Structure formats: structure tokens, C-alpha cells
Amino acid sequence: MDRSDFIEHRRPDGELVGWLRPEGEDFVPVDLLGRELGDAVDWLTGEQQLEEHGLRYLADPYVLRLDDGSELRVRITEVSTDRIVVKKDDFGAIDVPLMRFELGWPMPAELTPLGDRDVPVVW
Incomplete structure (x- = not known):
């Protein structure tokens, strides 16, 4: 998967929680396992989805x-x-x-x- 246009999203403590992949004027949130969390959404909604998804799935x-x-x-x-x-x-x-x-x-x-x-x- 080409990640050259992915934009990192980090928690306030600096921990990477995923990426926002540009799609047209919107963004698709992608978790650390490379799974898309839903459809393309605006930037703030994408960040919110990544924050809510968090990192707990890794455990x-x-x-x-x-x-x-x-x-x-x-x-x-x-x-x-x-x-x-x-x-x-x-x-x-x-x-x-x-x-x-x-x-x-x-x-x-x-x-x-x-x-x-x-x-x-x-x-």
C-alpha cells in the first residue's frame, strides 16, 4: 500500500494512532494495521474517528x-x-x-x- 500521501495523526503525547488518507477533498482514517475505519469524511471527523478508535485493538x-x-x-x-x-x-x-x-x-x-x-x- 502506497502511503506517500498519508498524513500522520498523533495523540497529544506524540503516539502515532493512524493516518488520514486524502480522497478528493475529504480524508479516510486508517489505523496502524492499515485498516480503513470508514468512508471519506472531513478532516476533523477523521481525526475524531482515529481518536475514538484509539490503540486498544492492539491488545x-x-x-x-x-x-x-x-x-x-x-x-x-x-x-x-x-x-x-x-x-x-x-x-x-x-x-x-x-x-x-x-x-x-x-x-x-x-x-x-x-x-x-x-x-x-x-x-
Whole structure:
């Protein structure tokens, strides 16, 4: 995804929360995972949508569909415009092997928020 015309939006403390992508005379708010948060809106509405969306979604559980079709509950550990890194959700256990996956940016279709699931994932 070409971000050359994206405009950063930061919280008052300087933390990046997303971008506003110009579309005609309006702007589309885009979160850190590269997801568009809605239709094109005016600048102030776009900023407000990014602020309301916040960063809390980065701490939520996700489901990663693996190449064999199986699904794994994961947590995001790193986000940049180069990659998204997730790890198997080990529920804080320190005695289990680390399973880490590096994905492309924007968020690929294989990674979905757990809360978006119609059917619970069995672990």
C-alpha cells in the first residue's frame, strides 16, 4: 500500500494512532494495521474517528489462519508499516515455546480479530 500521501495523526503525547488518507477533498482514517475505519469524511471527523478508535485493538486477541487451514489464537507483538508480528497467545505462560509469525502490512485477511468471529475458535 502506497502511503506517500498519508498524513500522520498523533495523540497529544506524540503516539502515532493512524493516518488520514486524502480522497478528493475529504480524508479516510486508517489505523496502524492499515485498516480503513470508514468512508471519506472531513478532516476533523477523521481525526475524531482515529481518536475514538484509539490503540486498544492492539491488545485484543486475534485469530491467524495458518497455511494448512487451522486457526491459532494470537496476540500482536509488533506493528510497523513493514510488517505485523504476532505470537501464539500463551495466556502469559513462561514455560511454553514461543510461536511467532511475521505478516505483511496492511493486515492480511488471514488475521482477524477474535471478537469478529461468529463461531468461537476451539483451542
